[in-house]
Amino acid sequence: MKEAVRVGRHTEPQPDLQELLARTARGDQEAFAAVYDRVAGAVLGLVRSVVRDHAQSEEVAQEVLLDIWRTAPRYRPEKAPAMAWVMTLAHRRAVDRVRSAQASAAREHKAALLDRTPEFDEVSEQVETRLEREQVRRCLCALTEVQRQSVTLAYYRGLTYSEVAELLALPLGTVKTRLRDGLIRLRDCLGVSA
Template identity: 45%
Template sequence: MVIDGVEIPEDGGGVDPADEALSRAADGDERAFAALYDMMSGRVFGLIIRVVVDRSQSEEVLQEVFLEAWQSAPSFDADRGRARSWLLTIAHRRAVDRVRSSQASKRRDLAVGIRDLAESRPGVDAEVELLIDGGRAIRCLDGLPEPQRRAIVLAYFGGYSQREISVLLDAPLGTIKTRIRDGLTRLKRELEATR
């Protein structure tokens, strides 16, 4: 088999092409490493994205995996396993590390947010006023037509962008923008009328 001008023996001789490419890469052969990347990147990326889910983070992890493979290629021992398994093991470990790191970061951010909220907590009368205003807002929101209400709830309570809402509700982007604009206008009128 020839990949990117590099001759790599087929599996007929009992040698896995990935093993051969990694062996050559361990000796500093960049073209053999490129051939290994071409052979394995799709499968490695598939494993990573199943664990990480986020595409951009998965792409970063893929780069990390092949960087580690390039740097660690001389330590690969073909007697202990196949290059494919070795790469997939690195990929799984890196993907799990990325998920754990992301979760830890979210927990830290949440803890800081809760602490900041507790420090800036309003007085009792401000809290009561917020509860009253919140109750009025919910009643007014319930009075909106269903399409407007769903779009506003997804945008302001779900945190979705207008483009994401368009996909979720299977409606044109312009329609979603109109529903949100009209819904907010109507909501503002209703809130002003109930004061």
């Protein structure tokens, strides 16, 4: 469908938006300029109704118009009228901006709350840590010598099961069994539920 534009005494047919998008998809800058002129106002109006902030609305509208230029080859006239496609792009971009702004505000709010969180009482934290260490030492002493050596080498010195087996001159299976049994006894001694 062609739109008519009056030039002097003559009326010249103007290409419709769908045709302009097809030409834009082929890289026709003049066609894109015509698309821009036809849809910029409607795009900005829709974006403003969603975003509400005028400066951000203008920014989002420009992004939408760039999207039209970049994604014109993906427009399929059989799926939607040209203006509906443009307005869908605008609505999606506007909603994305609002969601992004809300997520940013939520992160800032969370950060502000964390800044207000009182610092831990260092003395009580140190006392707790010391008591926990003492309890672990007592429980380690309750293990058999091989269990204690295996646990100490694997968990305090960071050796692999194979390295522990080699260092203690024991078969790997034996080390694994002693480690498992030692950890079970530690868990029971420390009162940790499985």
